[in-house]
Amino acid sequence: MPKPEPKLITFEIDGREVQAPEGMMLVDAARLGDVEIPFFCYEPKLGAPVGACRMCLVEIEGMPKLQTSCSTPVKDGMVVSTTSERVKQAQNAVVEFLLVNHPLDCPVCDKGGECPLQDISYGWGAGRSRFIEPKRHFEKPVALSPLIAIDRERCILCYRCVRFSQEIAEDYQLVFLERGDHTFVGTHDGHPYVAPFSGNIVELCPVGALTSQAYRFRARPWDIEDAGSICTLCPSQCNVKYTTRDDTRVLRVLARDNQGVDDGWLCDKGRFGYQAIHAPERVTQPLVRDGGALRPVSWERALSEAARALARAGGRSAAIVGGQATNEEGFLVQHLMREVLGSPHVDSRPSGVLDPAQARALARPDLTAAVPDIEWAGAVLVLDTELVDEMPILDLRVRKGVRRNGVRLVVATSRPSSLDPNARAVVRFTPGAGEAFLAALGAALGDGRGLDELAGRAGASPEAVRAAADALRDAGPVVVVWGERLSGGERGRQAVARLLDLARTLELAGTEGAGLLEVPRGTNARGLREVGCLPNLAPGLADAAAAGKSAGEIAAAVPEEISALLLVHADPLSSHPDRGAWERALDRAGSVIAFADFLTPGLEEHATVVFPSESEAEKDGTMTHPDGRVQRVRQAIARPPEVLPNWQVLAELCERIGKPAGVVSGPAVFERIVASVPFYEGLTLAELGGKGVRWQERDGAGRVPESTLPEGGLEEPPPLEAADLRLGTAPSLWSGPVVEHSPILRFLLADQRVELSVEDGERLGVSTGDEVAVTVGGASVRGVARLRSDVPPGSVFLVEGTQSENATALTNGRPRAVKVARAAREVTPA
Amino acid sequence: MSYPWSEDVITVERGPEPGGVGGAYRVLGETLRGLKTVFKQALSKPVTIEYPEEKTPVYPRFRGRHKLHRFEDTGLEKCVGCSLCAAACPAGCIRVVAAENTPDHQVSAGERYAAVYEINLTRCIFCGYCEIACPFDAITMGVDYELADYTRSDLIFTKEMLLADPIDKTPLRAEGE
Numbered sequence A: 001m002p003k004p005e006p007k008l009i010t011f012e013i014d015g016r017e018v019q020a021p022e023g024m025m026l027v028d029a030a031r032l033g034d035v036e037i038p039f040f041c042y043e044p045k046l047g048a049p050v051g052a053c054r055m056c057l058v059e060i061e062g063m064p065k066l067q068t069s070c071s072t073p074v075k076d077g078m079v080v081s082t083t084s085e086r087v088k089q090a091q092n093a094v095v096e097f098l099l100v101n102h103p104l105d106c107p108v109c110d111k112g113g114e115c116p117l118q119d120i121s122y123g124w125g126a127g128r129s130r131f132i133e134p135k136r137h138f139e140k141p142v143a144l145s146p147l148i149a150i151d152r153e154r155c156i157l158c159y160r161c162v163r164f165s166q167e168i169a170e171d172y173q174l175v176f177l178e179r180g181d182h183t184f185v186g187t188h189d190g191h192p193y194v195a196p197f198s199g200n201i202v203e204l205c206p207v208g209a210l211t212s213q214a215y216r217f218r219a220r221p222w223d224i225e226d227a228g229s230i231c232t233l234c235p236s237q238c239n240v241k242y243t244t245r246d247d248t249r250v251l252r253v254l255a256r257d258n259q260g261v262d263d264g265w266l267c268d269k270g271r272f273g274y275q276a277i278h279a280p281e282r283v284t285q286p287l288v289r290d291g292g293a294l295r296p297v298s299w300e301r302a303l304s305e306a307a308r309a310l311a312r313a314g315g316r317s318a319a320i321v322g323g324q325a326t327n328e329e330g331f332l333v334q335h336l337m338r339e340v341l342g343s344p345h346v347d348s349r350p351s352g353v354l355d356p357a358q359a360r361a362l363a364r365p366d367l368t369a370a371v372p373d374i375e376w377a378g379a380v381l382v383l384d385t386e387l388v389d390e391m392p393i394l395d396l397r398v399r400k401g402v403r404r405n406g407v408r409l410v411v412a413t414s415r416p417s418s419l420d421p422n423a424r425a426v427v428r429f430t431p432g433a434g435e436a437f438l439a440a441l442g443a444a445l446g447d448g449r450g451l452d453e454l455a456g457r458a459g460a461s462p463e464a465v466r467a468a469a470d471a472l473r474d475a476g477p478v479v480v481v482w483g484e485r486l487s488g489g490e491r492g493r494q495a496v497a498r499l500l501d502l503a504r505t506l507e508l509a510g511t512e513g514a515g516l517l518e519v520p521r522g523t524n525a526r527g528l529r530e531v532g533c534l535p536n537l538a539p540g541l542a543d544a545a546a547a548g549k550s551a552g553e554i555a556a557a558v559p560e561e562i563s564a565l566l567l568v569h570a571d572p573l574s575s576h577p578d579r580g581a582w583e584r585a586l587d588r589a590g591s592v593i594a595f596a597d598f599l600t601p602g603l604e605e606h607a608t609v610v611f612p613s614e615s616e617a618e619k620d621g622t623m624t625h626p627d628g629r630v631q632r633v634r635q636a637i638a639r640p641p642e643v644l645p646n647w648q649v650l651a652e653l654c655e656r657i658g659k660p661a662g663v664v665s666g667p668a669v670f671e672r673i674v675a676s677v678p679f680y681e682g683l684t685l686a687e688l689g690g691k692g693v694r695w696q697e698r699d700g701a702g703r704v705p706e707s708t709l710p711e712g713g714l715e716e717p718p719p720l721e722a723a724d725l726r727l728g729t730a731p732s733l734w735s736g737p738v739v740e741h742s743p744i745l746r747f748l749l750a751d752q753r754v755e756l757s758v759e760d761g762e763r764l765g766v767s768t769g770d771e772v773a774v775t776v777g778g779a780s781v782r783g784v785a786r787l788r789s790d791v792p793p794g795s796v797f798l799v800e801g802t803q804s805e806n807a808t809a810l811t812n813g814r815p816r817a818v819k820v821a822r823a824a825r826e827v828t829p830a
Numbered sequence B: 001m002s003y004p005w006s007e008d009v010i011t012v013e014r015g016p017e018p019g020g021v022g023g024a025y026r027v028l029g030e031t032l033r034g035l036k037t038v039f040k041q042a043l044s045k046p047v048t049i050e051y052p053e054e055k056t057p058v059y060p061r062f063r064g065r066h067k068l069h070r071f072e073d074t075g076l077e078k079c080v081g082c083s084l085c086a087a088a089c090p091a092g093c094i095r096v097v098a099a100e101n102t103p104d105h106q107v108s109a110g111e112r113y114a115a116v117y118e119i120n121l122t123r124c125i126f127c128g129y130c131e132i133a134c135p136f137d138a139i140t141m142g143v144d145y146e147l148a149d150y151t152r153s154d155l156i157f158t159k160e161m162l163l164a165d166p167i168d169k170t171p172l173r174a175e176g177e
């Protein structure tokens, strides 16, 4: 659906002539004329208004009764009054009515001081109540979930939380129960409200009925300060506000509405994960391995050991950069490697080599979709990614597009997706057969020749592929949201070629509002790519002077060709495929120097020097959103006394090795980046400001290296090898150190679970809840079996990135045929 | 402009010449008057207060060091940690960090209590706004005024200090005294 063009009309409110776009709700239009109308239930982010609270009543000339301004669109020539005697009386009455059963326990209420009910009672209420009867009582406070407390006496039944659950997150859990003044909010089945986006209802509630268990009673609005930044926990890079107290503690995280990024929502990991910043397990001092264990040492000692080890290794050193690194850190790491140590080996992609020409094609400004395009596209293809786990906020965007604008959704994944029920067409293909699926889709969009054969190679049903093609054809602008997994592994290059071919078929490049949007594995994957953290790409996506080894090749080259490893916010044992190879590599590397905030297993056992790194709230720098928006990460609280900024440590290492990087501050590194990346030309930190800037929308965008889309010449996808069960892996939102070390999130921590189809389960004699082992090539991972009716037979899915029993032990970039069997009872060593 | 010289006569007034009966009276009489005052004061009750052995009584509404209160029947703290006093304080010298009561750790009557309650008395201007702001009469201005100490940090009064009774009671002045 195309975005509607607003038309201006003129209306009169309280004697002023005001211009407003036609169809805007009166309550918003009034604000354009500096007239404030009080409201509780109106929230445009939640969709159509419901008119539940009656707080927004106004008098409109020609209408006999007062109208709710939240659900009355402005019309040309309307004459509105918000101050007449009738309106005043109505406002007084509504406030008095809302307070009839309200406990008025502001002093103990967490919302006190930032509560719309307080403000509106004060501003529009009569200041007295005639109600002397006993108020209705509920048990309070009750845990709605481990994250949220609910106080039902305070609820004013505005419907906001229920609408969020029903229409935004679409988890359909929250409902109103009972009726009349006994009405209360609860889940329909009485279970806790556990959902990936549940925390948003705390922010939505206009009274203190829903409060965050983590923030409960921590502070009052006058005790705290807000610090804007972005969340660095996943590629969504949602804009957030840290609530800080005494400049040293983060107490809560709130959304900072940015239409171009997050639409004003946050997931629970971003909202509650701040607790890890203050976890006692965090590394806050430099550590050096001494006598087999990591011990705290002085900075001098840690820096000199690291510098000595790197200088000794020289060209035999390699760097792995994790997705949480900022552009500045990434730039300095590749500078340290390439210019200072003379080693071309630096990689930030866990999933294998990305062809330089393809990287440039993917970066073409006309081929990149912006996040809001999803909402207004004709069709959206979600390809080989589970958004709710990998880029949660996009999941809400897709749902919004489908619900409000009738976007046609096509889901093509191996693992059943939570978006399936919203999709017009769903295609399941064999894990790792994305390339064959794209070939089949290409055939279906074309003349259909060879479709059955290609669909067979993808392990997909030809009808489903045809339905997908029908949904995409003539839909208008198409946005393809594709997961980095597609481009990984042995045949990643061919799969990307197919993807670019699809882009050409669908004419994404020439169409306004169409394009590709990558869902990478690392938060700042795009930024790191653009500042040169890929083995074959220099800053600005130019070809590197000497091509280096990719992550997998680095692991294989230790210790013969590589002796020192630099791990920047990365632990390949948990994030990279082929855990076995990485275990060997870390074990044999002469030195492993890490920047980390938690000692993950790989570092705990193998790191020789660990530099403490800043948490996301202590960092200053920039990151690039997968759609090209360069955003600022800003420091909100003071660093712990012994933690230095990472850029400073990297610059110091350059200096100690004898080639100073010549940067004296974080912003200076950014200037260097702008000077070396042609399409960032002219960007300044001031211009990035609070909302970031998409570089595609600036003049510098023309300076992306030229690239054309491939025409034909595509390789045939290989036929499916016969296999009983094929392994697919997927990351979970609830894995990783942040969830592990945030006490309030720990109950969500992902365990290894083995998802099987019901048919396969029956065949193997496995039922849900059994402990099973998944085995391939001598490696094995144990987990709890879960039979799902929507998993296609022949596939089995494991979780990546779990604390123990990580699925990476079984993956190696090639399709894997696995064996699943009930695990023998574990013999616990005495 | 030249100053207009005046030709007026200048007269000088002098006191009486010393000596003689008048002179003797003037010396002795004044001395006796002074002695009279001395003897009168020597016999009257002294007004000096022997501080610190003895304390100045204050009026009941004197605004001295604050006190936090407990309920007399249950012994629970009246303060619920709402921070309203901190919001009202013009000197910004109150710091409250609240926490949640649990059944086995019930500190105040409501859901919430003040885990940290501190008043920095070096900055307090004894305006009494905190007392007015408190919705539970949990904090009141006491009458104690002995607030000297050797270090500034000792003058940050914690919740325990504010809840405890003062070591010495400050005497009160009766109404109308």
Ligand code: SF4
Binding pocket: A154, A155, A156, A157, A158, A159, A160, A161, A162, A185, A204, A205, A206, A207, A209, A210
């Ligand atoms: S709990 Fe809050 S958001 Fe939900 S209906 Fe009640 S007042 Fe509204």
Ligand code: SF4
Binding pocket: A231, A232, A233, A234, A235, A236, A237, A238, A262, A266, A267, A268, A269, A270, A271, A391, A392, A393
């Ligand atoms: S969706 Fe991603 S960026 Fe947004 S709050 Fe959650 S983890 Fe952070």
Ligand code: SF4
Binding pocket: B088, B089, B090, B091, B092, B093, B094, B119, B123, B124, B125, B126, B127, B128, B129, B130, B131
């Ligand atoms: S008396 Fe006044 S200055 Fe002192 S703590 Fe109370 S409000 Fe603050």
Ligand code: SF4
Binding pocket: A107, B078, B079, B080, B081, B082, B083, B084, B085, B086, B096, B114, B133, B134, B135, B136, B137, B138, B139
């Ligand atoms: S003393 Fe009174 S105003 Fe201050 S926090 Fe306690 S209850 Fe609130």
Ligand code: FES
Binding pocket: A038, A039, A040, A041, A042, A050, A051, A052, A053, A054, A055, A056, A057, A068, A069, A070, A071
């Ligand atoms: S805001 Fe209009 S009825 Fe609630």
